[in-house]
Amino acid sequence: MSARTLIDMPRRVRRGEAFEIRAMIGHPMETGYRRGADGDRLPRDILTEFGCVFDGEPVFSAKLYPAISANPFLSFSMTADRSGELVFRWRGDRGFSHTERVNLVVE
Amino acid sequence: MKEQSQQPGVSADSVSRRRLLGVTLGAVVPAGLMAGPAAATTVSASGAGDAAPSLDAAIRAFTGGAPVRAGKVRVAIAPLVDNGNTVPLSVSVDHPMRPDDHVTAIAVFSERNPQHEVASFGLGPRNPVAKVSTRIRLATSQKMVAVARLSDGTYWSGEIDVIVTLAACIED
Numbered sequence: 053m054s055a056r057t058l059i060d061m062p063r064r065v066r067r068g069e070a071f072e073i074r075a076m077i078g079h080p081m082e083t084g085y086r087r088g089a090d091g092d093r094l095p096r097d098i099l100t101e102f103g104c105v106f107d108g109e110p111v112f113s114a115k116l117y118p119a120i121s122a123n124p125f126l127s128f129s130m131t132a133d134r135s136g137e138l139v140f141r142w143r144g145d146r147g148f149s150h151t152e153r154v155n156l157v158v159e
Numbered sequence: 160m161k162e163q164s165q166q167p168g169v170s171a172d173s174v175s176r177r178r179l180l181g182v183t184l185g186a187v188v189p190a191g192l193m194a195g196p197a198a199a200t201t202v203s204a205s206g207a208g209d210a211a212p213s214l215d216a217a218i219r220a221f222t223g224g225a226p227v228r229a230g231k232v233r234v235a236i237a238p239l240v241d242n243g244n245t246v247p248l249s250v251s252v253d254h255p256m257r258p259d260d261h262v263t264a265i266a267v268f269s270e271r272n273p274q275h276e277v278a279s280f281g282l283g284p285r286n287p288v289a290k291v292s293t294r295i296r297l298a299t300s301q302k303m304v305a306v307a308r309l310s311d312g313t314y315w316s317g318e319i320d321v322i323v324t325l326a327a328c329i330e331d
Contacts, residue, residue, distance in 0.1 A: 109285070113281035115276075118273070119296050120277070120293060122244075127292040127293070129286050131287045
């Protein structure tokens, strides 16, 4: 399954420098509490998990519930002591899974 | 300190409001709803669909019943919200992020959304500061609570009151 994502972070940082990662993904986050025009309840369809891993090492993770707005946005901070690959993964209802990779260069 | 002294009154009041909300939901909503996928991930899924578990129960599910001290945790959200569908929220914990002493998790709870759990975050020494931001939905004016778990196993909390003029979730 594919989705539009936006990962806002520096691609090059100095060793040990603190930087912020802002990750957003296009998703309706249907709560399961709303009703459609026909009065029927719209079934829940949300993202439930997000994870950011740096060279196999967990950096940040999140469990999401229906209270998270559509197009979930998450921001957190990080430092790195070496160059490596960041893997961002979102999982959700109906087998949703989406992965993005960003190479981070540490100077 | 102010918040602490308010707490007993606020929570007693909110219990009755929650009950009211539970009763209203129970009446409006077909019985199958709470047993649907929404309830499957509720941490503290207590029984069937009648009464939603309390805010305290949701927090206990996160802490495993460990005592929670007020302090260290700051919840930042606009005090007056026009549109409850997308409300910027950030939580920061005033604690170092060293390998041997850091914040390991932060969970955010809402007092009066249909489900108390909003999000929970896993952190570690790779994060230079214990600060997380996201955007949330708010069903109505209410109290937001954030609880942080430290690597020494202690739990700390902070809370904030929000006024919402246009609600999310229940109506579309």
